Amino acid sequence: MIESMIDLLTRVVLIMEDGGSGKVVVLVDMDCFYVQVEKRLHPELKDKPCAIVQYNKWQGGSIIAVDYEARKYGVKRSLKGKEAKEKCPGIHLVQVPEKRRKADLSNYRKASGEVMKVLSGFTSVIERASIDEAFLDLTEPVKDYINSNSFDSLEFHADLKSTHVAGCNDDDDTHKDDCDLRISRGDWFKSSCSSDERVLIVAAILVQRIRETILNEVGFTCSAGISHNKMLAKLAAGMHKPNQQTILPQSQVDVVFSTTLLKKVRHLGGKLGEQVQDKLKIECVGQLQEYSLKVLQEKFGLKTGSWLYELCRGICHEKISNRIITKSIGCGKNFPGPSKLKTAKAVKYWLEQLSRELVERLEEDMTENTRQAQSITVHFLPEGQASSVARTFALPSYNTSLIVNNSWNAINKGHKPVTNEESHLTWTTGILNIHLSAGKFVQCGKGHMKSLLQLMSSDQECSFVSASSSHSSIITGKEVTQMTLCKEEREDAVLTTTPTITEQDQSLETSSMNITKFFTPIKRKGSLETQLDRNAKRREVVLEEIKGTLESDDDTIIDNQFEAVLCSECGEEVLKFVLEEHMDYHFALSLDKDSQIN
DNA sequence: AACTCGGTCACT
DNA sequence: GAGTGACCG
Numbered sequence: 358m359i360e361s362m363i364d365l366l367t368r369v370v371l372i373m374e375d376g377g378s379g380k381v382v383v384l385v386d387m388d389c390f391y392v393q394v395e396k397r398l399h400p401e402l403k404d405k406p407c408a409i410v411q412y413n414k415w416q417g418g419s420i421i422a423v424d425y426e427a428r429k430y431g432v433k434r435s436l437k438g439k440e441a442k443e444k445c446p447g448i449h450l451v452q453v454p455e456k457r458r459k460a461d462l463s464n465y466r467k468a469s470g471e472v473m474k475v476l477s478g479f480t481s482v483i484e485r486a487s488i489d490e491a492f493l494d495l496t497e498p499v500k501d502y503i504n505s506n507s508f509d510s511l512e513f514h515a516d517l518k519s520t521h522v523a524g525c526n527d528d529d530d531t532h533k534d535d536c537d538l539r540i541s542r543g544d545w546f547k548s549s550c551s552s553d554e555r556v557l558i559v560a561a562i563l564v565q566r567i568r569e570t571i572l573n574e575v576g577f578t579c580s581a582g583i584s585h586n587k588m589l590a591k592l593a594a595g596m597h598k599p600n601q602q603t604i605l606p607q608s609q610v611d612v613v614f615s616t617t618l619l620k621k622v623r624h625l626g627g628k629l630g631e632q633v634q635d636k637l638k639i640e641c642v643g644q645l646q647e648y649s650l651k652v653l654q655e656k657f658g659l660k661t662g663s664w665l666y667e668l669c670r671g672i673c674h675e676k677i678s679n680r681i682i683t684k685s686i687g688c689g690k691n692f693p694g695p696s697k698l699k700t701a702k703a704v705k706y707w708l709e710q711l712s713r714e715l716v717e718r719l720e721e722d723m724t725e726n727t728r729q730a731q732s733i734t735v736h737f738l739p740e741g742q743a744s745s746v747a748r749t750f751a752l753p754s755y756n757t758s759l760i761v762n763n764s765w766n767a768i769n770k771g772h773k774p775v776t777n778e779e780s781h782l783t784w785t786t787g788i789l790n791i792h793l794s795a796g797k798f799v800q801c802g803k804g805h806m807k808s809l810l811q812l813m814s815s816d817q818e819c820s821f822v823s824a825s826s827s828h829s830s831i832i833t834g835k836e837v838t839q840m841t842l843c844k845e846e847r848e849d850a851v852l853t854t855t856p857t858i859t860e861q862d863q864s865l866e867t868s869s870m871n872i873t874k875f876f877t878p879i880k881r882k883g884s885l886e887t888q889l890d891r892n893a894k895r896r897e898v899v900l901e902e903i904k905g906t907l908e909s910d911d912d913t914i915i916d917n918q919f920e921a922v923l924c925s926e927c928g929e930e931v932l933k934f935v936l937e938e939h940m941d942y943h944f945a946l947s948l949d950k951d952s953q954i955n
Numbered sequence: 956a957a958c959t960c961g962g963t964c965a966c967t
Numbered sequence: 968g969a970g971t972g973a974c975c976g
Contacts (some may be wrong), residue, residue, distance in 0.1 A: 411959055418961055421976085434976070435958035460960070487962065487976065626975055683962070693957035734970090747970055792960085
């Protein structure tokens with residue numbers, strides 16, 4: 358009786374101390390990720406100011422990533438390469454690889470996968486939040502760590518030099534020492550820390566271990582935020598970068614929020630944040646505490662109101678989903694201003710390029726994740742319209758022509774040509790953007806991969822599916838009886854297929870496995886690729902491409918492809934296996950000429 | 956004559 | 968379920 362009361366009281370205190378979450382949540386954020394990926398590939402760039410640009414013909418290209426050396430000079434995302442050179446003359450601008458005349462981000466996606474794989478060795482709950490960020494739920498690993506260690510043996514002298522505690526003003530030298538000493542000596546356990554801080558400091562020891570492992574196994578540094586929910590973890594991660602980590606305990610929320618700008622909080626960086634700022638005439642998150650729940654709900658709606666009310670007190674109920682692969686795979690391209698697509702020929706050309714990239718990525722995805730996309734959405738932005746239009750159609754098989762034709766029908770439908778000059782149409786208005794996105798993945802049933810691969814590679818007639826046709830016909834189709842819907846979709850499934858155990862289910866490790874990982878980090882086979890491995894892989898990729906082009910496995914034909922021929926257009930010597938791409942280039946040039954004439 | 960090219964989620 | 972739009976970097 359007494360014991361259960363004490364237990365209850367303890368739980369109440371715990372709830373008060375951690376804002377009611379009862380959880381340990383971490384955000385791992387790779388430092389200027391694209392730059393690190395390129396520097397791993399080109400080690401000579403290490404220690405030099407660097408930025409990554411997409412394309413470079415116009416104003417030196419658009420910057421999409423900047424390292425910390427170059428940031429000192431004021432170089433930032435969305436500047437042009439040219440502007441970066443002006444601010445930082447010594448900067449090295451690395452171009453994103455191009456394939457089929459468009460930016461190709463697959464190097465970065467693959468590197469992201471390497472990181473996610475390392476993370477999955479430490480906890481069973483991971484949410485890939487973007488290509489370079491993941492949330493981890495370390496609640497169980499922290500518990501396990503504490504339970505299986507007497508605190509005498511715990512690493513009181515753990516190297517936590519790169520760990521900060523938010524709210525202790527680290528820029529102020531007097532306070533800085535206090536924070537660092539408390540952690541490095543381990544005094545925290547004996548006295549001054551609340552229980553929530555203690556839990557977070559144990560988490561910090563684990564996160565330090567995770568970050569070291571990422572560095573050792575895949576060669577990237579990252580920063581991390583350690584707190585009780587996603588909002589606080591994300592905020593904390595941004596406080597000390599690069600290659601550092603920050604604890605944000607519930608006890609420091611008020612101090613931190615008194616100076617944290619509204620727009621720095623996740624989801625408040627856009628229009629909503631502006632609205633809140635304007636309607637309430639406030640600048641910092643903490644000031645939201647002065648408003649009652651009722652007032653906030655009146656001004657911003659029931660849901661957003663209560664979200665804001667809790668948010669400014671450090672409370673956030675956003676769930677951490679357990680997913681390290683994406684729910685959709687897409688690719689797109691802008692055709693701004695003069696490069697807008699004005700003819701059917703041009704639109705079809707780019708649909709072909711985008712479809713080829715998409716199918717290539719979907720096929721890799723099927724091999725890696727044993728799942729198949731069931732639908733495609735084509736987004737396009739007609740000139741003069743404020744926003745893009747989206748049309749969805751079924752994807753019964755990974756077939757480029759099917760995607761091109763259905764997309765073309767969708768785009769052409771509300772977009773009537775005004776003239777018809779010889780073989781190509783001219784529109785009054787152009788297309789400024791096209792994006793293709795595949796989704797609605799279903800898991801492939803085990804033991805049926807072979808038949809699926811055959812289905813995929815078989816040279817079947819392109820079966821047209823009108824934009825309006827329901828995808829239920831696919832769901833009732835034969836091939837789907839061999840699959841189960843993806844994990845997250847299963848609850849909604851009306852299908853009566855036999856449930857199979859998915860890869861995802863199997864990858865879920867028990868917490869007892871996690872603890873093993875923390876004590877004796879296991880070197881994962883294959884997680885650290887050698888340069889040799891990478892080269893071998895690249896050769897494979899090239900060979901696969903050639904095979905794909907030829908639709909043949911004959912090695913002698915492949916050998917012939919390394920012969921050079923003279924291009925009829927420009928007279929240059931071109932290897933046979935890149936001839937198709939080379940002719941694509943001339944075709945693209947001719948499209949450009951067309952658009953200048955029109 | 957241009958903040959790309961990805962992604963996720965909420966609302967209707 | 969489809970389409971639009973907000974938000975992130």
